[in-house]
Amino acid sequence: MKRFLDKTWAKCAAFFLTLVFGVLTVLGGVGVAALISYDVFLDDGAFARQSLYENRCYSAVDHADSFLRGNLANAGLLSDADGYDYSNIENSPTAVPGEESIPSFLKELSQDFSNEFTLDGFGCHLTVASDDTGEVYLENFALTYTDKPLYTAQSTRLYTLSDGSIYALTYTVDLLQVETAPTYSYLLLSWLTEHTGLTIFLTALFALLALFCFCFSMASAGHWAGHEGIHLTWLDKIPADVWLLVLLCTFFIGWEAFYYEWGRVFFCAALVPLVLLFLCAFAAQCKAGTVLRGALIGRIARFLWRIVRAVFRALLHTLVRLPLVWKTALVGLVIAGAEFLLYINDFYRVRYGVFLVMKLIELLAVLYIAVSLRTLQKGGEKLARGDFSSPIDTRYLLWDFKRYGQELNDVQGGLEQAVQEQMKAEHLKTELITNVSHDIKTPLTSIVNYVDLLKKEDMPSSAAREYIAVLDRQSHRLKKLTEDLVEASKASSGALNVELQPTDVNVLLSQIEGEYQERLAACHLTLVTQPPAPGTMIQADSRLLSRVMDNLVSNVCKYAMENTRVYVTAAVRDGQAVISFKNVSRDELNISPDELMERFVRGDASRHSEGSGLGLSIARSLVQLQGGTFALSIDADLFRADIVFPLI
Template identity: 35%
Template sequence: MKNMSHGLLTKILAFFLIAVTAFTFGISVTASVFIKTYDIDRDPEMAFFKSDLCSDITTDYAMEAYYGYFEQYNLTYPDQQILEDYERYYSKEHTNFFFEIIDESGKTVLSSYTDQYGYKQTFSMSKDKEGYTINAYVRKDITASDDYLFPYSLYNVLYKIRNILIPIASLSLVLTIMLFVYLMYSAARKKNEEQFKPGFMDKIPFDILCVLIGGLIVVAILTMEYIAPALYSEFMYQELIMLLSFGFAFIFLSLVLLFVSFAARIKLKTLFKNTLVYLVFRFIFRCIKAVFKFIWKMLTKIPLLWKLILILGAVSLFELILIVLMARGTLIPVGLWFMLRIAIVAMSCYAALNMIKIKKGGDAIARGNYSYRIDNRYMLSDFKQHAENLNNISSGMSYAVNEKMKSERFKSELITNVSHDIRTPLTSIINYVDLLDRQNIADEASKEYIDILKRQSARLKKLTDDLIEASKATSGVITANLEKLNVKE
């Protein structure tokens, strides 16, 4: 079950469900606000007729009746086909709108059918210096399929579901939060995988991903801003609702994808490293590091004195430029700076020469020349103390080496003398054992004792010879003879 919860199909289903629940929550909240704003719950029968939406539709119908139907009707030779089309257009079967046009004397000049109305609006118009009044009505019982039908039906549906909108909004909000938490938890998790693994979107640099998703969201918003007013002005409310629904769903899912990728990068610890800004700065840093490394490598090959001269020269040139810019025509600051700079360069060069002497002495001591002494008679105090310390170290090491050599010689001489002292009686023992071995001794036990003495004395002789050879090798008396050997033999 745990592996199944991290599967691709489960995540796709979660994305689909969160889109549905978020859409349901948005529609429920919008509908609740709409109901309270337009008093649909208080006066459901007249709420639509009191709305600005009804007024806009009525105004559009009234203007069409006056500038279209009435203009054609007033012509000396009107087109009868057009008049018949208008009569059919404003008939009870085709529209819920009816009207009457009255002249200044109160006479009805043109009118359509009459019925009980739920909304009335009066317009004052003028034509050829004559005034007309248009009384526009909206039938109370809206049944014809025109621009009034869909919004009127929507008002009625909202009134019927008004009591369940808040529970639906609450439930959909809870489900949306739960699905969002699940998507955050399952980010970078794969089926049958213990380690976090990046997905396709997680490999895209995060700043580029933000720009792409942000660009798509901006395009969606601009598209809705461009198309929505046209649909509203044409009273295409169904298309308008579909446009807004798909647009906001696309924006919401895009943001969810961005947050899921953000959570995955947090888990993978690649949020900052996997960005174009980081890659660019890392490339620039590596280039700068390589340049400084090259400069440092070149400087290490230059003698200390020339390094100091180059550094002081660069600093001095920079200071000189600043002084010239600030002097404004007078050469006194430049002259003072020049004399001070000469003194600084002289002292720096003298210090560099002291360092060169110390470095030369350190190199000699490092090569094993412990008798070398650094001449510190004309050095600066700190450098003089440092040179004296190196001389003391050299003396101490020379004394230690001499003592070590004395100890080694004494040890070698002691081993040689002891070996010779042991070797003389050992030779006698070996000779007498050899004489005893040549005697025809019948006792088997005595023969066994003689064999033991013979073996042990020979072993002791070999150990003594090896000890003498080791002593010679330690003291350096033995000369090594290098020969080529055939490894295969």
């Protein structure tokens, strides 16, 4: 069977046979329906035969009744109120003047009656008798012993005479078997009645053959010789909805054009091939999967959907890009316009319940906006404080609030990651500096020790003693630089242990004056101290604070102008103790305070003085570890360093 699916001749034959067997099936179905309507399957055709015989008998009675009424009317014996039109009756006898009795008049019509209703013309024996007396007035011919009636029927008809009386006649019809050809409907129904089983068998057979040919047409749709898979011809490419539209339009136009019954039947029969052709094309489209994609309505719908989607996306994009203020203003304007329209139409006065509900909804919306803004505000405050432990919960936020919350969480995550990476880098740097310093420290200690041994030896040459002095000075300088590197690294990374204890600022200034006065005097500098009020206490680590003071004094000795004063003052301002170091710089200060506190930055650009450039940076880190602040200020040649601690 599969090898015939792509054959053109097989397709055409199946198409034609489907139509032929379909027509035969319909005709057989009509015949079976007629048999069912006459109860053939219940009484073996008795009712059908009776109906056929009765129709013929009563048809003969109607003809005889029309014949008599016409003659009675022409004779003036029938009243006008009888309501029968006899204008077209010919060959009637001459009207009888005056009133004559009906029996005598009917007997005069016996010859005309016999000539009118012959055996060959009507195939039945017909008598007309009085309904009261039973006297026979008219008979078309006499029955013989060989005549056997198939069916006998009687019918009584009433006649209104000219004098107003009512006369009744009884018609008796005996249906006889004659040689004349009956009507086609009589022959067809008679054949169906006699061949009921054959009719049903042929109808079922034609239906199965029509179904087989139809299924073959559907299966072969889309298969063509020379093409692999499903191939659509120009007929198959016509959209299914266009097919349906053409068929429906054709049907309604034809239905209105052929208004009589048989015309509509023939028109519908002529439309069947087009319907079958559409089904074949539809089957091919289903196999190719182009029914919805190729439909004209689908194409129009997709085109309109693309337009609507583009407009919606453009509007949505515009609304999303609008600032929150403009969005709020737009929503408020829409709400105000809607309420204004409702107000001018007296809607609120009639529907005050709706007004209360709308205001309640507006209140809830405002409360939600306030809660959302408060949530974002708390998140921003935590972020400003450096608290990265709790991100903003955006589960209950909507629209722009949700987007802003996510952006704040992204910023928080980025900052947290940056801080972690910075801490990791500082930790790695501290480890690197510590390891390198440790590796340098071992050979450096050996150098320092051997230089000390060489200093104890007697050197005959003054140049050798000078070289040893240089070695001693530079080795100690390198040792100090190594120690500063380690300390700066630990201080900046917070790796140092801090033991905060209450410290009296007055005692601290007394220690500074006692420890560094001689050292400053050796640098030709005069120390001036100005202690604060008694009882000024701060929380500090004395060991770390001593190192800060040592670095500041060392910085003063290196860069202060000789024969000037160095001021170390302490004062209380805004609940804080401020310790200040002030001196006049020997060289011009063409550098900012922030740059001075960076590592390896020195006040003299020529770097002719000894120093590592780490002193101020170490001092700031140590002060910050103790919870204080360290600040520098420069005013022309005046250098000032402020250490601020909160009072306790």
